[in-house]
Amino acid sequence: MIEITNISKTYKMASHKVIALDNITLRIEQGDFLALKGPSGSGKTTMLNIFGLVDVPTQGSYRLDEVLMDGLNAKQRSNYRRKYLGFIFQSYNLIPELNIYENVEIPLLISGVKKSVRKDMVENTVEELGLKDHIKHKPGELSGGQQQRVAIARALVKKPPVIIADEPTANLDTKTGQEIIKLMKELNERHGVTFIFATHDELILDLMKTIVYLQDGRVLKVEKGGGTTA
Secondary structure, three states, X not given: OEEEEEEEEEEEEOOEEEEEEEEEEEEEOOOOEEEEEOOOOOOHHHHHHHHOOOOOOOEXXXXXXXXXXXXXXXXXXXXXXXXXXXXXXXXXOOOOOOOHHHHHHHHHHHOOOOHHHHHHHHHHHHHHOOOHHHOOOOHHHOOHHHHHHHHHHHHHOOOOOEEEXXXXXXXXXXXXXXXXXXXXXXXXXXXXXXXXXXXOOHHHHHHOOEEEEEEOOEEEEEEEOOOEEO
């Protein structure tokens, strides 16, 4: 589903270069539940940005659903993001003036989905995330865990093949964070959607199908569920 080959990313900082990713090759199968694990500065966020077509590598190739992403312009990358990708952020990124229905509806509005179709898609997704009773509430009226459920609903509503989650438990207490990851795992198994996380949270790693350990922009090792090194 996702394949990167010899990907490197270099940033210019004043008079020197910073190597964020160094010659990484990795394949992620559809339906995986994968965590990028490593200390700050290891390259996790840069990898998510490349997977999410937010940033482009300095060198190497990236295939999404067997389609080569190299050389796409900004509009083409935006079109692929809209079609294939959903995003979940640690700070939720909900619009405070909008209620839950309206926040979840945003990706469908951007994609031009008809109003009658949007209504069913939003209501079904909100119900699946356990938020039916809060659908007219605004984010400020919800707990952190509920807000993250809204963010998950917004990412899931258009049924993307891949959801990218950047530190989704960082602003949650331990119990709520584990509940949120278990919920995502249920959605992963129910819908076959691929989840790619960047995380510092050791407690969620046991739920992962794949763990990619990064350090200094390189892959140290890849572990499959049960701790067997691949």
